[in-house]
Amino acid sequence: MTRADTPPAVELSRVTKRYGGGEQAVTALDRLDAVFPSGTFTAVMGPSGSGKSTLLHCAAGLDRPTEGAVTIDGTSVTGLSERALTRLRRARVGFVFQAFNLVAALTAAQNVALPLRLAGRRPAAGEVTAMLAEVGLADRAGHRPSELSGGQQQRVAIARALVTRPAVLFADEPTGALDAASGRDVLRLLRESVDRHGQTVVMVTHDPFAAAHADRVLFLADGRVVDELSGPAGAPEIAVRTARLEAGVPS
Numbered sequence: 001m002t003r004a005d006t007p008p009a010v011e012l013s014r015v016t017k018r019y020g021g022g023e024q025a026v027t028a029l030d031r032l033d034a035v036f037p038s039g040t041f042t043a044v045m046g047p048s049g050s051g052k053s054t055l056l057h058c059a060a061g062l063d064r065p066t067e068g069a070v071t072i073d074g075t076s077v078t079g080l081s082e083r084a085l086t087r088l089r090r091a092r093v094g095f096v097f098q099a100f101n102l103v104a105a106l107t108a109a110q111n112v113a114l115p116l117r118l119a120g121r122r123p124a125a126g127e128v129t130a131m132l133a134e135v136g137l138a139d140r141a142g143h144r145p146s147e148l149s150g151g152q153q154q155r156v157a158i159a160r161a162l163v164t165r166p167a168v169l170f171a172d173e174p175t176g177a178l179d180a181a182s183g184r185d186v187l188r189l190l191r192e193s194v195d196r197h198g199q200t201v202v203m204v205t206h207d208p209f210a211a212a213h214a215d216r217v218l219f220l221a222d223g224r225v226v227d228e229l230s231g232p233a234g235a236p237e238i239a240v241r242t243a244r245l246e247a248g249v250p251s
């Protein structure tokens with residue numbers, strides 16, 4: 001099957017997400033449409049409060065839209081029970097957070113094995129080590145998060161997110177807490193997962209240099225996609241579009 005025949009990893013159709021009610025109601029996503037094709041790397045940018053994290057949470061099945069439809073790896077999230085949604089998420093979705101979110105009491109290897117164990121699988125011999133080797137940390141398998149640098153912790157978090165070979169990996173500001181060199185390592189890993197393994201990656205970022213690693217950049221404002229850059233775009237071009245959006249200038 002060619003990539004064009006493969007269903008999108010994630011699709012959002014007219015997704016609205018409202019928080020609160022009455023006078024206090026906030027519309028975080030406003031009839032938003034977005035398609036994340038399988039095997040592509042998309043960056044999501046936009047001013048603070050534009051709905052980026054809400055988009056990620058709805059697209060990952062961590063949160064349910066108020067209206068509209070979300071399909072993950074061909075399965076409609078609407079109507080799924082909490083249990084079925086959790087199962088879908090564990091099997092088909094990976095998540096990487098700005099703050100790494102590793103389990104402090106577990107070693108790197110145990111952290112990476114966790115999603116397999118939660119899915120009721122005993123990791124095959126060498127599976128976890130191979131995953132750690134992929135992120136350049138085969139020699140740190142027995143270390144706890146407190147014994148690793150921020151960049152190394154984020155690489156363990158990426159290994160943990162990829163070990164189930166999910167249909168889609170979501171990353172929320174994955175380089176936000178890292179120095180420039182560690183940030184570049186993390187972005188290179190995400191890029192390689194797309195190029196080598198056909199992984200689908202969706203990453204929220206404020207950083208045009210980070211977004212320049214993606215195949216496509218979606219720009220959000222007021223809960224809608226208002227601009228898009230396709231094909232690898234350079235950081236300067238991304239920065240100009242971002243500045244325009246923050247200044248409220250239509251593109």
Ligand SMILES: Nc1ncnc2c1ncn2[C@@H]1O[C@H](COP(=O)(O)OP(=O)(O)OP(=O)(O)O)[C@@H](O)[C@H]1O
Nearest residue numbers: 019020026027028047048049050051052053054055
């Ligand atoms: N749990 C919540 N309850 C009420 N309002 C919320 C909640 N979560 C988000 N919002 C509101 O929804 C809007 C979108 O928030 P969201 O966090 O998705 O934006 P963002 O683009 O990720 O922002 P930032 O770049 O600052 O992280 C904001 O106005 C925010 O205040």
